[in-house]
Amino acid sequence: MLRISKLTDYGTLILAHMAGLPGRLHSAAELAEALGLGLPTVSKVLKTLGRHALVSSQRGAHGGYVLTRAAEQITVADIIDALEDQPFGLTECSASAGVCSMESDCRIRDNWLRINTVVRQALQSVTVADMVHPDAPSPLARGLVSNEPASHRMHGPARLGSRAAATSLAACIPTPRADDQEI
Amino acid sequence: MLRISKLTDYGTLILAHMAGLPGRLHSAAELAEALGLGLPTVSKVLKTLGRHALVSSQRGAHGGYVLTRAAEQITVADIIDALEDQPFGLTECSASAGVCSMESDCRIRDNWLRINTVVRQALQSVTVADMVHPDAPSPLARGLVSNEPASHRMHGPARLGSRAAATSLAACIPTPRADDQEI
């Protein structure tokens, strides 16, 4: 139904909460309490996030979890990759391969692959840090086209400068059409 | 799991196939045969598409379905809206309202709303016609930034010229980050 799973949603909540008090250890119990979620559930999410190296854990008494990277460097796409078990892709045939039945030479598939790319890029453009800071407008809102990206965006590795011309999603409004309805 | 349902996928196949032979009536049986799908399933999809006015039906002997609009004016977003029963939105709280439990003042939600918008725009930018024509590169691929949009794109209503500066999704590569992994 084109939804992320609840666990993934919890993941964003948990990481955002942890990002609010950086450097500190957060026990699963503390997070469950703060977010109003069940302890086993929070625990499960954190374990998975740990397995994907988004948080690291300290076992034993006074243990807990910490973010392994700065909140600015954890994207929504990362969280989805960690918590959704199937590989990313809006359709089965575009996520995996060779499942498409027949006919139409599957030009369709090519289009899904492209759509996937765009969707994924949208998800990669939002970080946990964006979720936390109330003041800073989200990257989707602020005009990133101005060649001065938000400062906290600077210390990520691999910022392909080559595509600097179009870093804004807000500015990226593809031609809307006919029955433009509310979201 | 961030997937569209199979029925929605079938919907794109069916509509694309119909778009290949425009003006003609297509019976559910014919489509099922051509696409290698079960007749009841195809029938179900077509009924739903009919209810959402993407196809119209002719009952009785030699009846069948036709597209109600030009293939250029049916977007992937339209198909999703018709066939997925829940309202569009990547998270429950961003699709509906007032389900968010507590805490964090839900700045999170705002961000999801924005992400939704971008994703939806991507889905709105691809039409059934794009799925069919093998030669014409998809709008996601071709550089729409060039101020001459593909001709078939012209007869849609409401083409907000004001945003003409950035009509390309391909050009819209938001700053990629750290662990850029394959899709």
Add this chain to the structure above:
DNA sequence: CTATACAGTACCAATTTAGTACTTTTAATG
């Protein structure tokens, strides 16, 4: 008036997802 084809409803089966329980391992601390 019969055959064909859509319309609607309801149902069943299978998959996915969410949440829970229980056991094991690790580390801090008195």
Add this chain to the structure above:
DNA sequence: CATTAAAAGTACTAAATTGGTACTGTATAG
């Protein structure tokens, strides 16, 4: 070194969603 706090791992149950089918009704062409 025993106790306690906390994560790790595994497995299971229950609920929700999805996909597919069956059956009954209605319209139309010939």
